[in-house]
Amino acid sequence: xxxxxxxxxxxxxxxxxxxxxxxxxxxxxxxxxxxxxxxxxxxxxxxxxxxxxxxxxxxxxxxxxxxxxxxxxxxxxxxxxxxxxxxxxxxxxxxxxxxxxxxxxxxxxxxxxxxxxxxxxxxxxxxxxxxxxxxxxxxxxxxxxxxxxxxxxxxxxxxxxxxxxxxxxxxxxxxxxxxxxxxxxxxxxxxxxxxxxxxxxxxxxxxxxxxxxxxxxxxxxxxxxxxxxxxxxxxxxxxxxxxxxxxxxxxxxxxxxxxxxxxxxxxxxxxxxxxxxxxxxxxxxxxxxxxxxxxxxxxxxxxxxxxxxxxxxxxxxxxxxxxxxxxxxxxxxxxxxxxxxxxxxxxxxxxxxxxxxxxxxxxxxxxxxxxxxxxxxxxxxxxxxxxxxxxxxxxxxxxxxxxxxxxxxxxxxxxxxxxxxxxxxxxxxxxxxxxxxxxxxxxxxxxxxxxxxxxxxxxxxxxxxxxxxxxxxxxxxxxxxxxxxxxxxxxxxxxxxxxxxxxxxxxxxxxxxxxxxxxxxxxxxxxxxxxxxxxxxxxxxxxxxxxxxxxxxxxxxxxxxxxxxxxxxxxxxxxxxxxxxxxxxxxxxxxxxxxxxxxxxxxxxxxxxxxxxxxxxxxxxxxxxxxxxxxxxxxxxxxxxxxxxxxxxxxxxxxxxxxxxxxxxxxxxxxxxxxxxxxxxxxxxxxxxxxxxxxxxxxxxxxxxxxxxxxxxxxxxxxxxxxxxxxxxxxxxxxxxxxxxxxxxxxxxxxxxxxxxxxxxxxxxxxxxxxxxxxxxxxxxxxxxxxxxxxxxxxxxxxxxxxxxxxxxxxxxx
Amino acid sequence: xxxxxxxxxxxxxxxxxxxxxxxxxxxxxxxxxxxxxxxxxxxxxxxxxxxxxxxxxxxxxxxxxxxxxxxxxxxxxxxxxxxxxxxxxxxxxxxxxxxxxxxxxxxxxxxx
Ligand code: SRM
Ligand SMILES: Cc1cc2nc3c(=O)[nH]c(=O)nc-3n(C[C@H](O)[C@H](O)[C@H](O)COP(=O)(O)OP(=O)(O)OC[C@H]3O[C@@H](n4cnc5c(N)ncnc54)[C@H](O)[C@@H]3O)c2cc1C
Ligand code: SF4
Ligand code: FES
Numbered sequence: 001x002x003x004x005x006x007x008x009x010x011x012x013x014x015x016x017x018x019x020x021x022x023x024x025x026x027x028x029x030x031x032x033x034x035x036x037x038x039x040x041x042x043x044x045x046x047x048x049x050x051x052x053x054x055x056x057x058x059x060x061x062x063x064x065x066x067x068x069x070x071x072x073x074x075x076x077x078x079x080x081x082x083x084x085x086x087x088x089x090x091x092x093x094x095x096x097x098x099x100x101x102x103x104x105x106x107x108x109x110x111x112x113x114x115x116x117x118x119x120x121x122x123x124x125x126x127x128x129x130x131x132x133x134x135x136x137x138x139x140x141x142x143x144x145x146x147x148x149x150x151x152x153x154x155x156x157x158x159x160x161x162x163x164x165x166x167x168x169x170x171x172x173x174x175x176x177x178x179x180x181x182x183x184x185x186x187x188x189x190x191x192x193x194x195x196x197x198x199x200x201x202x203x204x205x206x207x208x209x210x211x212x213x214x215x216x217x218x219x220x221x222x223x224x225x226x227x228x229x230x231x232x233x234x235x236x237x238x239x240x241x242x243x244x245x246x247x248x249x250x251x252x253x254x255x256x257x258x259x260x261x262x263x264x265x266x267x268x269x270x271x272x273x274x275x276x277x278x279x280x281x282x283x284x285x286x287x288x289x290x291x292x293x294x295x296x297x298x299x300x301x302x303x304x305x306x307x308x309x310x311x312x313x314x315x316x317x318x319x320x321x322x323x324x325x326x327x328x329x330x331x332x333x334x335x336x337x338x339x340x341x342x343x344x345x346x347x348x349x350x351x352x353x354x355x356x357x358x359x360x361x362x363x364x365x366x367x368x369x370x371x372x373x374x375x376x377x378x379x380x381x382x383x384x385x386x387x388x389x390x391x392x393x394x395x396x397x398x399x400x401x402x403x404x405x406x407x408x409x410x411x412x413x414x415x416x417x418x419x420x421x422x423x424x425x426x427x428x429x430x431x432x433x434x435x436x437x438x439x440x441x442x443x444x445x446x447x448x449x450x451x452x453x454x455x456x457x458x459x460x461x462x463x464x465x466x467x468x469x470x471x472x473x474x475x476x477x478x479x480x481x482x483x484x485x486x487x488x489x490x491x492x493x494x495x496x497x498x499x500x501x502x503x504x505x506x507x508x509x510x511x512x513x514x515x516x517x518x519x520x521x522x523x524x525x526x527x528x529x530x531x532x533x534x535x536x537x538x539x540x541x542x543x544x545x546x547x548x549x550x551x552x553x554x555x556x557x558x559x560x561x562x563x564x565x566x567x568x569x570x571x572x573x574x575x576x577x578x579x580x581x582x583x584x585x586x587x588x589x590x591x592x593x594x595x596x597x598x599x600x601x602x603x604x605x606x607x608x609x610x611x612x613x614x615x616x617x618x619x620x621x622x623x624x625x626x627x628x629x630x631x632x633x634x635x636x637x638x639x640x641x642x643x644x645x646x647x648x649x650x651x652x653x654x655x656x657x658x659x660x661x662x663x664x665x666x667x668x669x670x671x672x673x674x675x676x677x678x679x680x681x682x683x684x685x686x687x688x689x690x691x692x693x694x695x696x697x698x699x700x701x702x703x704x705x706x707x708x709x710x711x712x713x714x715x716x717x718x719x720x721x722x723x724x725x726x727x728x729x730x731x732x733x734x735x736x737x738x739x740x741x742x743x744x745x746x747x748x749x750x751x752x753x754x755x756x757x758x759x760x761x762x763x764x765x766x767x768x769x770x771x772x773x774x775x776x777x778x779x780x781x782x783x784x785x786x787x788x789x790x791x792x793x794x795x796x797x798x799x800x801x802x803x804x805x806x807x808x809x810x811x812x813x814x
Numbered sequence: 815x816x817x818x819x820x821x822x823x824x825x826x827x828x829x830x831x832x833x834x835x836x837x838x839x840x841x842x843x844x845x846x847x848x849x850x851x852x853x854x855x856x857x858x859x860x861x862x863x864x865x866x867x868x869x870x871x872x873x874x875x876x877x878x879x880x881x882x883x884x885x886x887x888x889x890x891x892x893x894x895x896x897x898x899x900x901x902x903x904x905x906x907x908x909x910x911x912x913x914x915x916x917x918x919x920x921x922x923x924x925x926x
Contacts, residue, residue: 515877515878516853516854516878517835517853517877517878518877519875519877519878519882519889520874520875520877520882520887520889523875523877524875542833542836543833543834543835543836543875543876544875545875546875546884547873547874547884550873551873555870555873555884555885557867557885558868559868559869559870559873799831799832799833799836799838803838803839803840803841803846804826804827804831804832804838804839804840804849805824805826805827805840805841806840806841807824807840807841807842807843807924808841808842808843809843
């Protein structure tokens with residue numbers, strides 16, 4: 001018979017436990033999952049990169065709605081359990097009572113808030129969940145001030161993230177050096193130096209006396225009366241197991257909920273897992289042991305054996321560019337010896353602690369490549385006397401081999417731990433690869449869980465793949481922008497925003513470009529990202545544009561150019577046609593053609609003639625049609641209600657309004673619109689980047705159509721009643737595309753990546769976000785909406801159109 | 815005609831006349847030359863014809879000591895005129911030097 005299992009807390013431990021429970025027997029339990037956060041299980045560890053902007057929240061979700069549905073789990077997110085009634089075997093929450101046969105408590109911990117005056121002021125927060133991250137990101141205006149209390153793992157990840165967002169950050173740490181529980185003084189010093197170099201202020205031996213402020217936080221006062229200004233205070237001084245429910249229910253609770261080796265509490269029907277438990281007087285604050293607990297809990301629930309045994313853990317700090325590793329015991333002591341290696345020029349420090357011929361601790365800073373090998377030696381308690389002299393140089397040196405990372409990985413024994421979070425050793429990965437025929441990192445992740453939590457071992461896992469598969473291994477998954485960088489377009493876009501990079505040299509320096517000035521692939525992309533993100537600060541880089549966008553005409557196979565004036569919504573006048581006809585004759589234009597975009601193309605114009613031709617066209621009121629840009633091209637329309645017997649709305653008028661609002665803006669790729677007056681759709685609106693089909697009741701707005709190399713119909717974004725709203729939504733859509741898409745992705749490709757729902761949520765549902773997008777678009781237009789032809793007709797960019805020197809008549813002259 | 819013949823070197827203009835990472839055209843009786851200025855300031859001159867299908871290299875994007883042809887993205891070395899990577903072909907490179915900020919072009923390049 002199916003039993004009822006209720007799980008309290010949708011965190012990292014319960015997520016893993018659920019997977020194991022379902023693996024063994026998906027039918028045994030009817031599962032209800034409560035979570036006080038308004039979302040399901042996610043990889044809490046990765047909140048740090050979400051804070052810094054290096055990852056998005058979507059990337060760190062471990063279990064999504066589809067997963068819960070597929071596994072028949074009833075989810076009650078945003079609903080805290082408030083009471084456990086053990087006599088009646090029910091849990092109580094806002095939604096009423098839920099009965100259980102077995103109960104699993106996985107409530108994690110609560111951040112510890114130091115009980116000082118002002119701790120409850122708005123702007124004082126902890127660093128524990130997505131809400132905290134969102135509060136921090138909202139507060140992180142460049143130049144705003146943040147104080148982080150606590151110089152441990154969590155505090156420093158918060159500090160580094162806030163700094164990357166442009167805040168002025170001070171870290172207050174009670175002890176003499178940073179991360180004193182994981183690092184010795186020397187490594188603590190190097191870490192402090194690295195943080196100071198990034199502009200983070202570090203104050204050690206700083207004890208907080210009070211938090212100041214009236215309405216909201218304004219500063220922090222230290223015991224020695226030093227005052228520090230602050231717009232945001234992050235408390236990261238420690239965590240307390242969340243035991244309130246267990247306490248109230250009368251379970252045995254010490255510092256955490258007391259469990260036995262099988263993760264059972266003092267009530268045989270109640271189990272507990274994760275940071276909320278206490279086992280053999282020990283608490284847990286890293287995921288590796290919690291995952292082991294999750295396995296044991298699942299076994300116990302299935303009546304199988306297995307006991308939880310805490311194991312050694314190692315620590316890494318997830319701050320990009322800071323490499324540190326620590327494991328084991330590194331306090332000095334009698335009978336202990338140190339082996340130390342320093343390379344000041346490279347900022348490298350390594351220290352090994354040896355006792356009784358065995359490695360018992362390791363601290364490394366600056367070069368942590370051998371961390372997992374040392375960690376293996378510590379855990380296995382192997383004797384090291386034979387390699388004592390060369391031990392510090394790592395595994396690749398043993399036996400005198402060259403210092404090659406691949407050789408180092410190849411030399412690792414099967415028991416060497418590769419993924420600390422999930423406790424996956426090399427042998428297990430190799431076995432999964434050879435037996436399961438795995439060839440990619442994603443497959444290894446899925447099968448073994450290696451590198452699926454904090455991700456710092458990704459490189460190692462790839463090396464194991466490479467060593468195991470030999471030539472069959474193709475390094476994959478991410479496609480860098482070009483050979484100048486290893487970063488993807490998405491990474492670059494995020495880092496430009498996260499690190500406030502506002503010029504091309506800043507991007508290339510800070511993101512480690514491998515070439516001096518980029519290439520024809522990355523430079524146009526960077527130029528677009530920078531001008532789209534910083535319309536006020538960034539200056540367009542002329543030489544990073546393709547010739548069409550410099551000459552404002554399309555280059556032809558023979559080096560001449562084609563000229564396409566705008567014809568708003570496809571409508572023209574006799575005067576415009578006359579001016580075009582005159583220009584064709586005056587400049588000897590070989591071909592005048594009607595384009596597929598409802599306007600005229602003058603093909604085969606000599607480059608030197610362009611400015612003069614534009615002056616003539618300008619005089620008749622004609623401006624650039626941008627037939628050459630990654631920007632708005634055409635807005636095709638049909639005749640609509642003014643003339644057509646079926647027209648429901650003024651499609652021509654709406655098309656013209658849209659074109660007048662959107663022209664001149666730069667976009668990731670070209671953007672084409674169309675408006676049809678009725679579902680007969682004579683303007684072909686359903687294959688455009690954005691197409692509107694008018695109906696009696698209003699306007700159907702579709703997006704993500706394509707009719708070039710791919711053929712795809714638009715998907716309905718929404719239907720609105722008024723023309724104003726149709727325009728606002730169209731503008732917001734274009735701005736969202738400008739701010740987020742990869743360079744040279746047309747909207748349909750971008751939507752396929754982010755999902756239409758994500759677009760809808762911002763452009764249709766969230767009115768405030770829609771208004772903000774429109775405001776940002778309009779602001780950008782105050783800078784970029786200019787006719788480039790007029791500027792050049794008046795002499796701008798003369799060097800482009802005139803030769804430097806002319807010797808063509810030289811022979812005649814001599 | 816504003817160019818001056820000096821020795822066998824022709825003064826074709828000042829370094830400042832060419833934008834950094836940009837190019838200008840010099841017309842000759844045998845077709846155009848493209849004169850480039852790279853980020854570090856050096857000046858190079860090539861025939862303004864891509865070895866692929868004759869694309870006007872003066873319209874390309876300059877990066878490092880190369881230019882990417884605007885028509886089909888061949889990358890051409892500014893120093894030698896040779897196509898880089900897998901592509902094969904070479905366009906003529908011409909001698910240029912810079913003296914007191916003036917660009918001097920080997921007169922042979924314009925067929926003098
Ligand atoms: C002039 C025109 C053809 C014509 O004679 O009608 C034209 C000409 C070119 N198109 Fe187009 N396209 C023209 C309408 C279209 C259309 C039809 C339309 O706009 O309704 C399409 C399909 C719709 C679409 O964009 O999805 C179209 C899909 C493309 C594509 C494929 C885009 C895609 O994402 O799949 C390219 C290649 C690209 O952009 O990378 C392209 C690229 C080009 C280029 C710019 C090729 C190039 O890089 O040199 C052509 C320039 C020719 C020249 O020397 O001037 N052209 N092109 C049309 C100008 C319209 C205008 O008034 O601005
Ligand atoms: C920013 C950050 C970085 C970290 N980095 C690392 C790292 O690099 N390596 C590492 O090993 N560890 C790291 N940790 C620690 C790791 O995240 C935790 O050890 C782990 O999340 C604990 O898992 P858990 O399931 O016990 O608790 P949690 O993941 O906290 O889950 C508990 C959940 O229960 C919910 N809950 C509590 N009470 C109730 C209730 N009454 N009703 C319903 N729901 C309730 C909570 O809202 C929470 O969602 C980091 C933590 C943070 C915050
Ligand atoms: S389809 Fe477009 S790109 Fe192809 S030849 Fe015709 S105009 Fe040129
Ligand atoms: S003509 Fe230069 S690449 Fe084709």
